[in-house]
Amino acid sequence: MDRLLRLFLNKFIRRGSMTFVTASGARFTCGDGTGEPVQAHFLARTTERQVLANPELALGEAYMDGTFVVERGTIADALAILMDQRDALPSWAKPQWWLRYLGRHFKQLNLRARARNNVAHHYDLDGRLYSLFLDTDKQYSCAYFETPDTSLDDAQLAKKRHLAAKLLLRSGDRVLDIGSGWGGLALYLAEIAGADVTGITLSTEQLSVSNARAAERGLTERARFLLQDYRDAVGTFDRIVSVGMFEHVGAGFYDAFFRRCADLLTDGGVMVLHSIGRSEGPNVTNPWITKYIFPGGYIPAVSEVMPAIERAGLLVSDIEILRLHYAETLKAWRERFMARREEAVQLYDERFARMWEFYLAASEMAFRKQNLMNFQIQLTKRQGVVPMTRGYVGREETRLRGLEQSVRPRLKIAGE
Numbered sequence: 577m578d579r580l581l582r583l584f585l586n587k588f589i590r591r592g593s594m595t596f597v598t599a600s601g602a603r604f605t606c607g608d609g610t611g612e613p614v615q616a617h618f619l620a621r622t623t624e625r626q627v628l629a630n631p632e633l634a635l636g637e638a639y640m641d642g643t644f645v646v647e648r649g650t651i652a653d654a655l656a657i658l659m660d661q662r663d664a665l666p667s668w669a670k671p672q673w674w675l676r677y678l679g680r681h682f683k684q685l686n687l688r689a690r691a692r693n694n695v696a697h698h699y700d701l702d703g704r705l706y707s708l709f710l711d712t713d714k715q716y717s718c719a720y721f722e723t724p725d726t727s728l729d730d731a732q733l734a735k736k737r738h739l740a741a742k743l744l745l746r747s748g749d750r751v752l753d754i755g756s757g758w759g760g761l762a763l764y765l766a767e768i769a770g771a772d773v774t775g776i777t778l779s780t781e782q783l784s785v786s787n788a789r790a791a792e793r794g795l796t797e798r799a800r801f802l803l804q805d806y807r808d809a810v811g812t813f814d815r816i817v818s819v820g821m822f823e824h825v826g827a828g829f830y831d832a833f834f835r836r837c838a839d840l841l842t843d844g845g846v847m848v849l850h851s852i853g854r855s856e857g858p859n860v861t862n863p864w865i866t867k868y869i870f871p872g873g874y875i876p877a878v879s880e881v882m883p884a885i886e887r888a889g890l891l892v893s894d895i896e897i898l899r900l901h902y903a904e905t906l907k908a909w910r911e912r913f914m915a916r917r918e919e920a921v922q923l924y925d926e927r928f929a930r931m932w933e934f935y936l937a938a939s940e941m942a943f944r945k946q947n948l949m950n951f952q953i954q955l956t957k958r959q960g961v962v963p964m965t966r967g968y969v970g971r972e973e974t975r976l977r978g979l980e981q982s983v984r985p986r987l988k989i990a991g992e
Contacts, residue, residue, distance in 0.1 A: 577598070577599075577600075577621060577624055577625070578598045578600055578602040580628065581596070581598060581618075581624050581628065582596075582602075582604045584628055584666065584668060585604075585606050586604070586606050587666075587667070588606075588661060588663065588666045588667070589606035589607050589657065589658070589661060590606075590607065590608060590661060590662060591607055591608055591610065591611075591657070591660055591661055591662070592607040592608070592610060592611045592614070592656075592657035592660065593605065593606075593607045593608070593609050593610065593611060593612075593613040593614070593657075594606050594607055594613070594614045594615070594616065594654065594657050594658075595613065595614070595615040595616070595648070596615075596616055596617075596618065597615065597616070597617040597618070597647070598618050598624065599618050599619060599620055599621045599623070599624060600621075607657065611657070612649065612653065613648060613649075614646065614648055614649040614653045614654050614657055615646070615647045615648035615649070616644060616645065616646050616647065616654055617644070617645045617646075617647050618638075618643070618644060619642070619643045619644070619645060620643045622643075623638045623641075623643040623644055626638065627644070628668070630669070630672060630863075631666055631669050632665070632669060632672070632862055632863050632864060633863040633864050633867065635658075635864075636864035636868070636931075636934050636938070637864065639651060639930055639934050640868075640927050640930045640931045640934065641927065642926075642927075642930070650937070651933060651934055651937050652910065652937035652940065652941065655937050655938050655941045656941050656944070656945060659938075659941040659942065659945040659946055660941075660945040664946055676860040676863065680827070680860050680861070680874070681826075681827065681828045683861070683866060683872065683874075684826030684827055684828060684829075684872055684873075684874050685826065685828065685872075686824065686825065686826040686829060686872045688805050688807065688808075690872060691778060691805065691824065691872065692778045692805070693871075694824065694870070694871045694872035694873070695777075695778040695779050695824065696778075696779065696780070697870075697871055698869060698870055699777075699778075699779035699781060699782055700779055700780060700781045700782075701781075702923050702924075703781055703785065704919075704923055705920060705923055705924075705932075706758075708912065708913055708916045708919055708920060709909045709910075709912040709913040709916070709936075710909065710912075711728050711729040711732045712729055713729070713732055713733070713736075713758075713760040714757070714758040714760055714785075715732040715735065715736070715757070715760050715761075716757055716758070716820065717735070717757075717819050717820035717850065718735065718820075718850070718852070718898060718901050718902040718905050718950045719731035719732045719734070719735050719901060719902075719904070719905040719908075720732075720734040720735035720738050720898070720901060721734075721901055721904050721905075722734050728905070728908040728909075728912075731901075731904075731905070732760075733980075736760065736761050736764045736765075737764075737973050737976045737977065737980075738952075738969070738973065739761065739817060739819065739848055739850065739952070740764065740765055740768070740769055740972070740976055741968070741969045741970075741972030741973045741976060742846075742848045742894070742952065742954050742969060742972075743765075743815045743817060743846055743848055744815075744846055744962060744968070744972065745765065745769040745770075745771050745815060746814075747769070747770035747771070748770065748771070748772060749769075749771045749772065749814040749815050750771075750772050750774075750811075750812070750813045750814050750815070751765055751771045751772065751773045751774070751813060751814065751815040751816070751817065752773075752774050752775075752776070752809060752811075752813040752815070752816045752817070752840060753765070753773055753774065753775040753776070753817050753818070753819075754776055754806050754809070754816065754817070754818035754821055754837075755776070755777060755806075755818055755819065755820060755821020755822075755824070756775025756776060756777050756782070756786060756801055757777065757779075757782055757786075757819075757820070758782050758785045758786055758789070759775060759782070759785065759786030759787075759789050759790065759799070759801060761817065761819060762774075762775040762786070762799050762801070763786075763789060763790060763793060763795060763799055765799075765817075766790075766795050766798040766799040767793060767795060767798075767799075767983055768976060768979050768980055768983060769976065769979070770798075771798070771815070772798050773798065773799045773800070774800055774801075774802065774811075774813075775799070775800070775801040775802070776801070776802050776803075776804040776805075776806065776809055777801065777802075777803065777804075778803065778804075778805065780803065783801055783802075783803050786801040787800075787801050806821075806825075806833060806836055806837075807832060807836055809836065809840055810840075811840065812840060812841070812842050813840050813841060813842065813845065814842050814844070814845050814846075815845060815846050815847070816837055816840060816841055816845065816846075816847040816848075817847070817848050817849075817850075818847075818848075818849050818850065818851075819850040820850065820851070820852075821851075822849060822850075822851035822876070823851055823852050823870070823873050823874065823875055823876075824870070824872060824873055825874075826872060826874055827858075827874055827876065827880055830876070830880065830881060830884035831884045831887055831888070833884070834884045834885050834887070834888035834890060835887075835888045837888070837890070837955075838888045838889055838890050838957065841890075841955075841957060842957075843957050843958060844957075844958070844961055845956070845957065845961075846893075846954065846955070846956055846961060846962060847890070847954070847955040847956070848952060848953070848954050848955070849951075849952070849953045849955065850950065850951075850952045851875075851876065851881075851950065851951060851953075852875045852902065852948060852949075852950055853875065853876060853877065853878055853881075853897075853948070853949055853950060853951040854875055854876065854877040854878075854947075854948060854949075855877075855947040855948070855949055856877070856947055857877050857879060858876075858877050858879070858880055859875075859877070860874075861873055861874050861875070862938075864934075864938075865935070865938075868931055868935070869935050875948065878895075878951060881953070885953070885955065889957070890955045890956070890957060891955065891956050891957065891958065891959065892953060892954070892955060893954045893955065893956050893961070893962050894952075894953070894954035894962070894966070895951060895952070895953050895954070896951065896952045897949050897950070897951055898949060898950040898951070898952070899949050900943065900944065901950060902943045902948070902949070902950055903940055903943035903944040906936055906939050906940035906943065907940055909936055910933070910936040910937055910940060913932065913933065913936055914933065917929055917933070920932060
């Protein structure tokens with residue numbers, strides 16, 4: 577087994593410096609010797625076999641179980657090397673990739689009941705877990721770092737401001753927030769921009785917090801939250817925004833999503849979709865992420881999204897690519913989580929804490945090393961709805977920044 581492990585890992589790891597200690601005590605180093613060295617230890621023969629047989633799933637499971645231990649550096653350092661190789665996937669794992677690719681639409685068959693169960697799996701966890709690492713507004717999506725030294729809280733505020741600017745909001749506009757999370761963006765649009773906002777979510781935990789926050793802020797007349805699937809939304813809206821929800825739609829439902837949005841949007845309306853995206857074409861969701869973190873989730877390539885937008889009769893008026901913003905967001909989340917890791921252990925257990933640590937580290941490195949990004953697509957139903965040049969975005973941000981100073985600048989979580 578030691579020879580087999582050495583052979584396959586040496587073939588895959590060509591960059592960096594990573595030393596492995598096997599269950600029998602053998603030691604070997606892979607890579608070209610560049611960068612900070614990392615050392616990892618396989619504590620069981622079964623783990624070695626599983627990682628060779630199914631590396632995308634087994635490595636995360638082994639870290640969760642404590643049978644793959646990083647002895648020098650951190651799991652983030654190890655993943656930075658493993659996810660920075662010329663081939664994104666070891667050659668021996670490619671047949672499994674093809675099987676997953678052929679069956680990906682079944683994994684993403686997010687009918688109403690299944691979609692709600694998938695959301696509950698992740699978003700209905702104990703709310704105290706998210707308070708360990710998110711900003712004070714509980715923004716669980718890519719922040720917008722205007723400068724390298726911007727704090728997480730300021731970057732999340734800048735994200736809300738940036739989205740609001742692209743929506744070209746007017747006081748009293750009816751806004752639909754699809755996938756409203758803990759309500760932070762909807763409350764910002766209601767309180768700062770004076771919009772009338774309806775947020776919809778499939779998470780009972782998020783729904784409860786959102787409505788409590790609206791009541792705490794005295795915004796229940798202008799911000800309401802419903803437990804509702806996007807397919808069941810009714811009415812017409814001047815503006816539609818969706819942040820970090822599209823990754824849960826599933827590629828087979830893109831047509832249904834955009835057609836529903838087109839039906840809900842007024843003729844002079846504006847929609848902004850903010851989603852994680854792939855820079856290198858269609859792919860599959862990592863099996864560990866599917867099993868433990870986001871069942872039914874899928875990160876789309878822009879090439880998969882555009883045809884559905886066109887078929888829905890919507891016009892693309894702007895696309896912005898946010899490249900390393902999510903890598904920096906995830907780094908901040910990971911550092912904050914690690915600083916309060918023992919609290920996560922108390923909430924759940926050690927295995928859960930290792931799972932969450934692996935999730936945050938792997939996600940960060942996917943953006944930093946493997947070319948994931950975020951896109952913001954602005955949509956309308958007819959030409960001339962938004963200005964011809966992007967200068968309005970900066971002007972709107974300046975206006976909104978001034979309004980933030982006249983209102984309480986931080987939206988707090990109810991009870992905090």
